Amino acid sequence: MRCSDSGPATPGLFDDLDVPQPTRVENLGPQSRVLRGFALPWIERLLPALETVLAEAPFRHMVTPGGFTMSVGLSSCGQLGWTTDRSGYRYSRIDPQSRQPWPPMPEAFRQLAEAAAQAAGFSAFTPDACLINCYRPGAKMSLHQDKNERDYSAPIVSLSLGLPALFLFGGQQRSDKSQRVPLLHGDVVVWGGVDRLRYHGVLPLKDGEHSLLGQQRINLTFRQAG
Numbered sequence: 001m002r003c004s005d006s007g008p009a010t011p012g013l014f015d016d017l018d019v020p021q022p023t024r025v026e027n028l029g030p031q032s033r034v035l036r037g038f039a040l041p042w043i044e045r046l047l048p049a050l051e052t053v054l055a056e057a058p059f060r061h062m063v064t065p066g067g068f069t070m071s072v073g074l075s076s077c078g079q080l081g082w083t084t085d086r087s088g089y090r091y092s093r094i095d096p097q098s099r100q101p102w103p104p105m106p107e108a109f110r111q112l113a114e115a116a117a118q119a120a121g122f123s124a125f126t127p128d129a130c131l132i133n134c135y136r137p138g139a140k141m142s143l144h145q146d147k148n149e150r151d152y153s154a155p156i157v158s159l160s161l162g163l164p165a166l167f168l169f170g171g172q173q174r175s176d177k178s179q180r181v182p183l184l185h186g187d188v189v190v191w192g193g194v195d196r197l198r199y200h201g202v203l204p205l206k207d208g209e210h211s212l213l214g215q216q217r218i219n220l221t222f223r224q225a226g
């Protein structure tokens, strides 16, 4: 389950499960929340499901329309997968690498995303796309808005697994000052409504070793895209 290696899981991957803690909620804006540790009770279901998805659709480094290779490895599951190449950013029903539909969204993923959206004040969230981002040390994501979805009435639900990262949460303009939000294994960020189009990104991942995921951070971003 590595960005550049879709081989078998690390032995003992599930031996050291985190102990669930009650969720602490932090507000980033009027309709954006960090749900601390929200996913910890789901980890035992999420990680095997993630391995199944990645066996079918391994991480790959996509190219932006400007010709830059992204430092983050990408995969997707669900009806729609987010892709980028020289012709643009878009959602596609087909994985451009395998030319097959993306793997189905595992039930545990969907349930977690819906529960997190509900906990953050967004009922009726039904994700049809889950973008899976893999960061190795040094990988980053520049400030951007999520704008390829058909309408913006549904929130974005974003789960962090593995190594800690510094998430940037900015304003409606790229030049607005960003908050720096440390995100840990099991944290979920939800933003929608008036905050749906806020710029966000991730600073370069620091070196480290996570007890379950090794030298990487994996982010699952759930969207209602179609």
Ligand SMILES: O=C(O)CCC(=O)C(=O)O
Binding pocket: 131, 133, 141, 146, 158, 167, 200, 201, 202, 219, 221
């Ligand atoms: O990795 C993250 O926490 C954010 C990912 C992200 O911004 C995106 O996929 O659009």
